[in-house]
Amino acid sequence: MSISDRFAELAQIRESLGTVEADPSRIVMEKILSPTEAIIGNRPTILVGTNNYLGLTFDSGVLEAASAAMHEQGSGTTGSRMANGSFAGHAALERAFAEFYGVPSAMIFSTGYQTNLGLLMAILRPGDKVVLDSHSHACIYDGCRISGADFLAFRHNDPEDLRKRLRRMGGEAEGALVIAEGLYSMLGDTAPLAELCAVAKEYGAWFMVDEAHSFGVYGERGLGLCESAGILDQVDFITGTFSKSLASLGGFCVSRHPEMQLLRYGSRPYIFTASSSPANIAAAHAALDAIRTRPELKDKLWANANRLHDGLRALGYELASTVSPVIAVRVPSKEGGARLWNELLEQGVYANLVLPPAAPDSAALLRCSLSAAHSFAQIDAILAAFETVGAGAGADRAACAEAGAR
Incomplete structure (x- = not known):
């Protein structure tokens, strides 16, 4: 396949969405007003697809x-951390994570994606065996492939399926190495x-968990x-x-094994990527302090999640x-999903449009x-928008409910 063929393939993906006014790749948030509001298309819009679970992006x-x-x-x-990029703030944040978890070892990386990539590339070699949940994030799959x-x-x-696969090995x-996530970001399950940990330990396997969407929340x-x-x-x-x-x-990685510190000498994403900026590190450290001292944030998140669900x-x-803090509405077709997503945007609500293969089960x-x-008023406005767009989507919802019943 040539490069031009690849462009043609990507164009087909775009065209498969059908005739819609916008798609997520072309949306620009022209102005951020708060953790939950932005101007999109010159219109105030409620944000309900940001992963800003505790709302701390505007915290004083x-x-x-x-x-x-x-x-x-x-x-x-x-x-990079191995060159001139280890500042006092980086070391302090690593100590804070280790203390919070009560473990001897913590490392921080420049992005969450690089955290899983950096860990897996450092601990795995050709011929090593990994069994991962089929819904694992792309960075987990990529880390295993590159290793x-x-x-x-x-x-x-x-x-039980994990047990069967380990038994066959x-x-x-x-x-x-067995890998799972805490909260899965697409379906919200x-x-x-x-149970997974017990199976892994039964067979003498190591166990890794990605808490990207569940840290601070559970x-x-x-x-x-x-x-x-x-x-x-x-x-x-x-x-x-x-x-x-x-x-x-x-991103961060913690381990009960003090030997994890040795990964600083073998993790290519850690060694060859510029370290996080002082502002990013300080913001994360302040947010970590908020998680430790303000449990009411988690309580409010769950009240909102229950109300919308x-x-x-x-x-x-x-x-x-x-x-859960991630609530996913099933729509049976890509075209129907793109249409409803556009109609929600017209109603002043920004959610995430997720299409196969990122969306499981087609x-x-x-x-x-x-x-x-x-606020509860915003949750109610989101529900009103879903009610409005749903009035014209009875066939989509019926088809989806029928598919879910099979």
């Missing part, structure tokens, strides 16, 4: 910390982490699904991102999972992510 403490760091240390590091490891997927959220299961202290499941002392690696609840840019169900929409998704910063 976060903004002040970021501003002070930038003025004191400059706008960027201009170097050269042999990897296969187990059925989503199915401990025989002696090679011992020392293999959560993993049975305690657990008594906000440590994520591993805390809720009571397995913090059993998981080998936990990764997460700054770009969700931590209102910044970057219950309201959408009452309107007759088929939802992809039980209540259905399109209208994905909503809730924030602690949403």
Whole structure:
């Protein structure tokens, strides 16, 4: 295939959306007004697709910390952690994560994507065995591919299928790596982490959990699904991102194994990428402090999630999972999803349009992510918009409900 053929293939993807006024690749947020509002197309729009779970992007403490760091240390590091890019703030944030989790080791990376890429490229080699959840994020798949490891997927959220695949590996299961996520970002469902961890340990495998969308959201202290499941002392690696609840840019990895610090000498994304800017690090550190000291943020997020979830169900929409901070509405076709997404935008509501293959099970998704910063009035306005666009989408909803029943 030539490069021109590849462009033609991408054009077909665009054309497959049908005749719509806009698609997500062409949307520009002209002005951000708050964690939950922006100007899009010269129109005030409620944002319900930002992953800004705790609403901290405009928090005064976060903004002040970021501003002070930038003025004191400059706008960027201009170097990797292994060159000139390890500032005092980076080391302090790593200590804060290790202390919060009660583990000896923590590392921070420049993005959440690079966190999983950097960890997997450092610990895996050709011939190593990996078994990952079939709905794992692209960066997990990419890290396994680049490492050269042999990897296969187990059925989503199915401990028995994981057990079957490990059993088939025989002696090679011992020392293999099992990977799952906490909260899955597309459907909004959560993993049975305690059961998956038990299976992994039964066969002598290592266990890694990506808490990108669940850190700050689940657990008594906000440590994520591993805390809720009571397995913090059993998981080998936990990764997460700054770009969700931590209102910044970057990522972290913590481990109960002190040897993880050795990965600084072998993780190419860590060694060869410029480190996070002082402002990003300071913002993430301030947001981490907010998670530790302001549990009311998590409580408000869950109140909003319950309100939207219950309201959408009452309107007759088929939802992809039980209540969580990610609420995905199933639409049976790409064209129908694109049309409804455009109509929501016309109503002043921005959600995420998710199409196959990113959307599992061949259905399109209208994905909503809730924030602690949403008011109940905004939730009700979002529901009113869904009611308006749904009035003309009875066939789409009926078809989706029928598909879900099969």
